[in-house]
Amino acid sequence: MDVPKIALKGVKKFFGPKVVLDGIDLDVQRGESIVIIGGSGTGKSVLLKSILGIIQPDAGTIRIDGQDTTHIGGRERERAMAKFGMLFQGAALFDSLPVWENVAFGLIQGQRMARGEAKERAVATLGAVGLGPDVANLFPSELSGGMQKRVGLARAICxxxxxxxxxxxxxxxxxxxxxxxxxLIVKCVKDLGATALSITHDMASARKIADRIAMLYKGRLIWVGPVSAIDDSGNPYVDQFIHGRAEGPIQMQIRAF
Known part of the structure; x- marks a missing residue:
């Protein structure tokens, strides 16, 4: 069997007495798109940051292409990071840079590509997300939210x-x-032949971009399965979440004023 692109085994993370990740086991195969769902504060972002190496797990291992990356640093970490692209939640564009430099940031800073060549690649990548060359010299503040998200996607795949x-x-x-x-996400991931890992609480998005869905609740993956099986999970937590019901086993903490 092929070595998973990403393999998590027994990953745990604590912040003081709070258990955020409580023994995560998950394999993501090459070319697969997995979406992790769950409410706010369930540890989705901590899981992502742990894979990226921004946060160090307190236990367990994270492997990328079979290499244990849990505690690597320096050049080894840089080499591992070169495999990643990321679309951030708020697009997270640099306000002081024109659109093309935002898109080409990884090429110029990470790969030391010449600016002229990087701009050509950036303009071509903008075209792949439906933005014309006229957008390249604009600044993020001149774009709508949807256009900013497209620029963020272009940067992630450039x-x-x-x-x-x-x-x-x-x-x-x-x-x-x-x-x-x-x-666009589905198209770009397919065109690149990339492996995708997404976190969201938008079920319309999860259904469209996922091959498999994993639900994180109280630091554990309580259900993992193909997107086609999500409506028949047989799990009351999953059922409540995907239908957005107030009543169910997941109780939201509401403070009295």
Whole structure:
């Protein structure tokens, strides 16, 4: 059997007495798109940051292409990071740089590509997400939210990464623009042949971009399965979450004023 692109085994993370990740086991196969769902504060972002090496797990191992990356640093970490692209939650563009430099940031800073060549690649990548060359010299403040998200996606794929992370890719977008972004994500991941790991609480997005869905609750993956099986999970926590019901085993903490 092929070595998983990403393999998590027994990953734990604590912040003081709070258990955020409580023994995560998950394999992501090459070319697969996995979406992790779960409510706010369930540890989705901590899991993503642990894989990226921004946060060190307190236990367990994280392997990328079979290499244990749990505690690597320096050049080894840089080499591992070169495989990743990321679409951040709020697009996270640099306000002081024009659009093309935002898109080409990884090429110029990470790969030391010449600026002229990097700009050509950036403009071509903008075209892949439906933005014309006229957008390249604009600044992020001149773009709508949907256009900023497209630029963020272009930056995520411009280095032609092997693995792409999507952090709440449709947050802040209207339903139509969210669907446009979802379609673009599916297309770009397929065109690159990349492996994708996304975190979201938008079920429309999860259904569209996932091959498999994993639900995180209280630091544990309580259900993992194909997207086609999500409506028949047989898990009351999953059922409550995907249908957005107030009543059920998941109790939201509401403070009295």
């Amino acid at each position: 280095t032609r990464p092997e693995i792409i992370f999507f952090d709440e890719p449709t947050t802040g977008l209207d339903p139509i623009m969210a669907d446009v972004i979802n379609d």
